[in-house]
Each structure stands twice: as C-alpha cells, then as structure tokens.
Amino acid sequence: MANRADNSIRCSNSKKPNDGMMLVISIFAGVVIGFLLGISFPTLSLTKMNFPSSILPSVATVYIENEKPEKPSKTSSQNEFNSSDASHHHKIWVPSNPRGAEMLPPSFVAAESDFYLRRLWGLPKDDLPVVKPKYLVAFTVSYEQRKNIDSCVKKFSDNFTIVLFHYDGKTSEYDEFEWSKRAIHVSVPKQTKWWYAKRFLHPDIIAPYEYIFIWDEDLGVENFDAEEYIKIVKKHGLEISQPAVESRKSITWKITKRIPGIEVHKEVEEKPGRCNDPHLPPCAGFIEIMAPVFSREAWRCVWHMIQNDLVHGWGLDFALRKCVEPAHEKIGVVDSQWIIHQKIPSLGSQGTAQEGKTAFQGVRERCKREWTMFQKRMTRSEQKYLKEIASASSNATRT
Numbered sequence: 001m002a003n004r005a006d007n008s009i010r011c012s013n014s015k016k017p018n019d020g021m022m023l024v025i026s027i028f029a030g031v032v033i034g035f036l037l038g039i040s041f042p043t044l045s046l047t048k049m050n051f052p053s054s055i056l057p058s059v060a061t062v063y064i065e066n067e068k069p070e071k072p073s074k075t076s077s078q079n080e081f082n083s084s085d086a087s088h089h090h091k092i093w094v095p096s097n098p099r100g101a102e103m104l105p106p107s108f109v110a111a112e113s114d115f116y117l118r119r120l121w122g123l124p125k126d127d128l129p130v131v132k133p134k135y136l137v138a139f140t141v142s143y144e145q146r147k148n149i150d151s152c153v154k155k156f157s158d159n160f161t162i163v164l165f166h167y168d169g170k171t172s173e174y175d176e177f178e179w180s181k182r183a184i185h186v187s188v189p190k191q192t193k194w195w196y197a198k199r200f201l202h203p204d205i206i207a208p209y210e211y212i213f214i215w216d217e218d219l220g221v222e223n224f225d226a227e228e229y230i231k232i233v234k235k236h237g238l239e240i241s242q243p244a245v246e247s248r249k250s251i252t253w254k255i256t257k258r259i260p261g262i263e264v265h266k267e268v269e270e271k272p273g274r275c276n277d278p279h280l281p282p283c284a285g286f287i288e289i290m291a292p293v294f295s296r297e298a299w300r301c302v303w304h305m306i307q308n309d310l311v312h313g314w315g316l317d318f319a320l321r322k323c324v325e326p327a328h329e330k331i332g333v334v335d336s337q338w339i340i341h342q343k344i345p346s347l348g349s350q351g352t353a354q355e356g357k358t359a360f361q362g363v364r365e366r367c368k369r370e371w372t373m374f375q376k377r378m379t380r381s382e383q384k385y386l387k388e389i390a391s392a393s394s395n396a397t398r399t
C-alpha cells in the first residue's frame with residue numbers, strides 16, 4: 001500500500017540494516033541539513049536507525065519536553081528512568097491485551113489504526129484536521145473508468161476517506177484529479193473488490209470509520225449524495241444497505257429496484273417460488289454486492305465471512321443477514337438516494353481465455369462455482385458446529 005503523496009517508502013528503505021551505504025548517506029545528509037537549518041535532523045535520523053537508546057540521552061529529553069512541556073524535564077527523565085527500571089524487575093502480562101501483545105503495558109498498546117495521512121514534520125498531535133473523516137469509501141477501479149470515478153468521488157464530502165483499489169496498475173494517472181492527493185491508492189493487478197477488501201480493510205485498520213462504502217466503478221451517481229444517504233441510513237437503523245438501483249437492463253433481484261416516492265424499503269415480493277419466507281433473501285434481509293454500505297459493527301462481522309480464495313464475493317449477499325439481528329429490519333435499500341447501474345463489463349475482461357472459452361466466460365464460470373462453494377462451506381460449518389454442541393451437551397448429561 002502506498003500513498004504516492006509522501007516519500008515514506010524511501011524512509012523505510014533506509015531502515016534496512018544491510019543498507020550500509022544508504023545509512024551513511026542519510027546520516028551525512030542529515031548532518032548537513034541539520035547544520036544548515038540549525039535543527040535536530042541528525043538526532044532524528046539516529047532514532048530511525050534503531051541505535052541503542054543509551055547513546056541518545058539528549059534525544060529522549062527533547063522528546064519528553066515536547067510531549068509534556070509543562071513538566072520540568074529533570075523530574076520527567078527521572079520518572080522515566082524509574083519506570084523503565086521497574087519493568088525489568090516486574091514482568092508485565094495482561095491477558096486482556098490483544099493476542100500477541102500480552103507483555104506490553106495496556107495503555108501503550110495501539111490495537112487499531114486508520115487511513116489518516118500525516119506529515120513528516122511538526123508535532124504529531126497537530127497533523128490531523130479538527131474534524132477527522134468518519135466515513136470511508138473504497139472503489140475498485142481501472143483507469144478507463146476515471147471519469148466516472150471522478151464524478152463518484154465528488155458525491156462524497158471531506159468527511160470521507162477515499163480508497164482506490166487499482167486493478168490495472170495505473171495509479172499516478174489519477175494525479176489529474178485534485179482529490180487524488182488525499183486518497184489512499186492501492187495497486188495490485190487483476191484482483192477483485194473482495195480480494196482487496198479482505199486484505200486492506202481489516203476492521204481493526206479502519207476502526208475510526210462509522211460507515212464503510214465498498215463500491216464498484218460503473219455506478220451512475222447523478223441522484224446520489226453520500227451525506228444525505230448516511231442521514232437516512234441512521235434514521236432507519238440500517239446496518240447494511242445499498243442505494244436503490246435504476247437500470248436500463250433487467251434487474252436480477254427485485255429488492256434492489258428503486259421505489260419512487262419513499263425513503264427506504266426493506267422487503268419486496270419476488271417472483272413466485274423465490275422466497276419461502278418473506279423475511280428471508282431475496283425478499284428481505286438482502287442487498288446486492290455492487291454498492292454495499294456497512295456500519296462499523298456489521299463490517300466487523302462481514303469481514304470475517306469473506307473467504308480468502310473466493311474472490312468474486314458471489315453468495316456473500318445471501319449470507320449478510322447472518323451478521324445482523326433481526327436482518328429484515330437492519331438490512332435495507334435507500335430509495336431517495338439512488339444510483340444507476342451502467343453494467344459495464346470491467347473485471348470480466350481481465351481474465352484469460354483458455355480451453356476454448358472467452359475470458360469473460362471463464363470469469364463468469366468461476367463466479368458461479370464460487371457461489372456454490374461459499375454456500376457449501378457455510379452449511380457444512382453450521383452443521384459441524386451444531387453437531388459439536390449436541391454431542392457436548394449429551395456428554396454433559398451422561399456424566
């Protein structure tokens with residue numbers, strides 16, 4: 001993952017221990033710049049090199065002064081010495097810490113992260129705007145669709161962090177758009193939306209965001225405004241939602257179709273035989289995967305449901321209801337903010353023609369196969385779990 005706006009990649013390269021030449025050059029450069037500007041660049045490069053802290057007492061003092069300017073530096077450094085001394089003698093082990101971090105002092109553990117961009121200078125506390133983005137939108141994009149992506153992004157205010165997953169390797173081409181500077185660009189060739197989501201949108205990484213939009217690139221957004229959408233979703237208590245769809249071509253699932261004149265709908269009547277239970281998919285508790293919106297809590301569950309090898313996400317929509325309770329009330333479609341599905345085949349053309357099938361046919365076939373596999377896995381896992389529960393309880397009654 002790289003944000004092209006900063007040079008953090010170069011910085012982390014210089015940390016490599018075997019990069020002796022780089023180290024010498026950057027210390028030299030640091031000394032020169034420090035000399036010229038009269039600021040503490042050399043000591044900063046030293047900390048980056050992981051030198052033992054014993055040779056950097058002055059750095060420690062400077063750092064503590066910056067953090068707590070109101071305290072006299074002498075007492076602070078003495079306290080610091082005592083406390084680090086104490087940790088040598090009393091081993092820390094906190095079982096409630098995240099797995100793997102049990103030996104760290106709990107208030108120091110940073111278990112979650114974010115996509116906020118920071119500066120390379122100044123005080124960390126002043127890096128971020130007062131109002132931080134609290135929603136996230138991720139588009140899986142190709143350069144061909146840049147005009148449409150530009151229109152989409154403009155429907156999302158500054159309250160959104162923008163993530164672009166590039167499946168065609170073209171990232172710097174987006175520089176023509178002003179918003180591209182504040183976007184997070186992830187470029188991995190020929191992967192799908194759900195592949196990226198599983199790998200780069202872990203719930204702990206995007207924990208500050210209240211709502212997460214994971215959208216395709218071919219959606220028309222003339223009748224959509226993201227801030228308004230969130231107001232409606234909150235009002236109706238929707239944990240998982242999508243904007244209603246207008247399409248010139250036929251719509252597969254009736255629930256996604258826009259019903260003019262209302263704010264949201266949560267259930268529809270389908271073709272006869274499609275729904276055994278009116279509260280179950282595809283009649284209710286159901287949205288499609290082209291433009292889903294998840295609450296933070298719902299996403300934490302859905303992320304765990306995404307299988308690493310089933311990259312097209314087919315079948316996921318039918319299982320979403322397992323993540324919210326009751327699903328027929330918390331999953332719904334927003335009619336007053338709606339989108340147009342342009343159905344431009346995009347990823348389909350990224351496959352490879354083989355065995356007498358076109359690239360598109362090959363991708364299509366895999367989608368369907370994955371759907372079956374997803375359903376089988378889910379059913380088997382549920383049966384396995386229920387069997388184990390049953391045998392455990394029968395063991396318990398036997399003894």
Ligand SMILES: *[C@@H]1O[C@H](CO)[C@@H](O)[C@H](O)[C@H]1NC(C)=O
Nearest residue numbers: 078079080081082083085086
């Ligand atoms: C730190 O150590 C000094 C000397 O051993 C002691 O006088 C002082 O009370 C200690 N301070 C704390 C906060 O433990």
Ligand SMILES: *[C@@H]1O[C@H](CO)[C@@H](O)[C@H](O)[C@H]1NC(C)=O
Nearest residue numbers: 131134156157158159227228
């Ligand atoms: C961003 O969020 C703040 C706080 O909720 C809100 O006041 C503001 O109107 C939002 N910005 C836009 C462009 O809607």
Ligand SMILES: *[C@@H]1O[C@H](CO)[C@@H](O)[C@H](O)[C@H]1NC(C)=O
Nearest residue numbers: 388389391392393394395396
């Ligand atoms: C129940 O008992 C059987 C045989 O006594 C044993 O093989 C099985 O592992 C037990 N199951 C559980 C969940 O303890």
